[in-house]
Amino acid sequence: MFKRAISNRIIAGLLALMFTISMFVPFKPCDAASDIKVLLDGVSLSFDVPPIIENGRTLVPFRKICEALGAEVEWDEETRTVAAFKDNKTILLKVGEDTAYINQTPTKLDTAPIIKNDRTLIPLRFLSEAFGAAVNWDNGLRTVKISTLPEEKPSKYIMGYYYSQSYEDFLKNVDKMSAVAAKWYTLDENGSLINKDTLRYINVPEGYDSVIKTAKENGVEIQMLVFENNATRLNKALSTPESRTALIDQISKMATDEGFDGVNIDFEAVTASGKDQFNEFIKSLYAKLKAQGKSLSLSLPVKTESVDWRPGYDYTTLGKYADFVVLMAYDKSPSVPGPQSGIDWVEEVVNYATARIPAEKIVLGIGCYGYDWVNGKRSSVIAKNNGTTYLEFADDLSEKYNLTMSIDQTSGLLNGKYTDENGQIHEVWMESDYSIDAKAKMVLQKGLKGIAIWRLGYTTPSFWDTLADNFKPVKMN
Numbered sequence: 001m002f003k004r005a006i007s008n009r010i011i012a013g014l015l016a017l018m019f020t021i022s023m024f025v026p027f028k029p030c031d032a033a034s035d036i037k038v039l040l041d042g043v044s045l046s047f048d049v050p051p052i053i054e055n056g057r058t059l060v061p062f063r064k065i066c067e068a069l070g071a072e073v074e075w076d077e078e079t080r081t082v083a084a085f086k087d088n089k090t091i092l093l094k095v096g097e098d099t100a101y102i103n104q105t106p107t108k109l110d111t112a113p114i115i116k117n118d119r120t121l122i123p124l125r126f127l128s129e130a131f132g133a134a135v136n137w138d139n140g141l142r143t144v145k146i147s148t149l150p151e152e153k154p155s156k157y158i159m160g161y162y163y164s165q166s167y168e169d170f171l172k173n174v175d176k177m178s179a180v181a182a183k184w185y186t187l188d189e190n191g192s193l194i195n196k197d198t199l200r201y202i203n204v205p206e207g208y209d210s211v212i213k214t215a216k217e218n219g220v221e222i223q224m225l226v227f228e229n230n231a232t233r234l235n236k237a238l239s240t241p242e243s244r245t246a247l248i249d250q251i252s253k254m255a256t257d258e259g260f261d262g263v264n265i266d267f268e269a270v271t272a273s274g275k276d277q278f279n280e281f282i283k284s285l286y287a288k289l290k291a292q293g294k295s296l297s298l299s300l301p302v303k304t305e306s307v308d309w310r311p312g313y314d315y316t317t318l319g320k321y322a323d324f325v326v327l328m329a330y331d332k333s334p335s336v337p338g339p340q341s342g343i344d345w346v347e348e349v350v351n352y353a354t355a356r357i358p359a360e361k362i363v364l365g366i367g368c369y370g371y372d373w374v375n376g377k378r379s380s381v382i383a384k385n386n387g388t389t390y391l392e393f394a395d396d397l398s399e400k401y402n403l404t405m406s407i408d409q410t411s412g413l414l415n416g417k418y419t420d421e422n423g424q425i426h427e428v429w430m431e432s433d434y435s436i437d438a439k440a441k442m443v444l445q446k447g448l449k450g451i452a453i454w455r456l457g458y459t460t461p462s463f464w465d466t467l468a469d470n471f472k473p474v475k476m477n
Contacts (some may be wrong), residue, residue, distance in 0.1 A: 038051060038058075041146070041444075049116055054114070055111040057125065058124045059121035061120065061121055063119075065128070072084070075120065080095040080115075080120075082094075082113065082122065088103075089130070089131065095115055097109075098110075100126065102130055110126075111123055125144075133148045138434070149470075154471045154472075155471060156444075156471040156472075156473070157324070158177050158179075159179040159180065159453065160180050160181070160453045160459075161181050161225070161453060163455050165389070165457045166457040167211070170211065171214070174214060174218045176468070178474045181452070182208075182222060182223065183225045184204045184224070185227065186226065187226075187230070187233045187234070187247075191243055192246070200227075218475075220476065222260055223261065223295075224258065224260040224262070224263045225265075225299075226266065227267075228266075228269065229267075229269045234269050234274065238270075238281050244280060244281045244284060245284070251263055252285075252292060255292070255294055262297060263285070265282070265285070265296070265298050272311040273312075275311065278314075279314055279318070282317075283317075296322050297323055297325065297326065298322045298324075299328055300313055300315070301313060302329050302349040302352075303315070305352055305355075315356040326363045327349055327362060327365050330367030330454065335378075337378075338429060339408060339413045340370070342408075342435070343412040343442070345411070346442070347442060350362070359447040363450050364439060364450075366436065366452070368382065369382050369391075370394075372397070372427075373426065375424060379391075384460050388458075391458075397428070402418060404418075405430075412434050414430050416428050439451070440467055440470035450474070
């Protein structure tokens with residue numbers, strides 16, 4: 001019998017009652033469901049006996065799910081009864097019986113526990129909800145999602161990158177963000193700060209002061225983003241102490257004059273030979289901005305333990321001299337059709353970073369877009385037609401070419417193909433609500449600071465809803 005330190009008479013009474021409720025329960029055939037996934041707070045659970053479906057309900061091995069939920073378990077061979085104990089709650093289920101007991105209170109089950117391959121399988125939803133977890137079934141992915149996160153959502157830093165045609169998206173969702181990083185500045189051929197580069201669509205937009213004002217009225221930080229991806233221009237700016245000092249002075253003056261709360265540096269062409277100069281630049285800029293009461297953040301190209309694409313970026317040093325860093329965890333290999341930000345690869349990226357930078361300083365960059373490849377060329381694509389003038393839209397492609405998208409099980413991204421009017425076959429990969437949810441949960445599980453969105457102008461209501469299911473934005477005081 002059970003050895004739990006609770007009343008033996010109560011348990012004995014419950015067992016006797018369970019015996020008398022039904023002397024015979026007809027056995028209904030179960031559907032094999034080896035492809036069903038069970039996620040607990042975003043982490044996949046593995047079972048020695050696969051989940052099955054009976055009467056439309058998912059059954060799983062009781063010991064594994066109980067222990068995953070933090071409950072103690074016991075099995076009574078004589079009565080074929082399982083018991084789970086957590087906090088002040090006791091749950092009893094008997095094989096073949098469709099009545100369970102929660103602290104002596106009988107509860108009707110949609111389907112009874114069964115024995116399969118020497119394992120007792122119990123209804124997943126009943127047990128999870130009995131211990132206070134939320135359970136959802138994703139039919140498209142054949143996935144059960146269990147959440148034990150508290151109802152009071154945790155607060156995380158949510159930053160949106162502001163680029164061209166971002167204003168409407170910004171206005172709609174400013175209340176859902178912690179910060180905005182405005183990509184309005186870059187370098188000229190001499191390595192000096194400028195606020196207009198027509199060829200790269202970088203400029204301070206008309207009415208920019210209203211963006212800064214609206215952000216601050218809504219408790220949203222606004223970061224001055226300085227972008228450069230030209231190695232020659234970066235070398236001009238970083239190669240000598242004098243050039244570094246000149247650029248630092250220009251940036252700090254602009255940040256002060258325009259009322260930015262901080263600066264985000266997005267230098268994407270630092271070479272291995274320029275690593276030390278970049279480190280020195282960041283150290284000095286950090287000191288200058290801190291003296292002015294402003295923050296410094298960095299948008300960093302990503303790496304994994306197996307592949308260091310960008311040896312010019314010294315994560316350990318850069319993490320030390322920044323208030324936070326954004327991992328640009330997208331565009332893995334955009335020249336080749338395939339997943340560019342799969343959750344499997346993103347976890348490798350995050351693991352590399354957290355081994356060198358404190359997790360609480362790391363912001364996970366998420367790209368709200370995908371690519372449409374044909375004949376070695378690619379176009380950017382987003383989920384819904386929002387009037388942006390230089391993108392493709394998956395909903396339009398679906399209507400025009402019968403594009404059908406499905407979830408890739410490994411990456412979590414949407415994937416599909418279609419044939420255009422010229423007989424050319426296109427391949428499309430893009431983010432999904434499923435992958436966004438998995439990445440948000442990764443932020444929670446690994447204790448990261450938050451997420452950054454590339455970019456405003458690309459988002460959808462379901463994207464924001466998915467974030468809100470996981471956490472709320474930190475706001476300025």
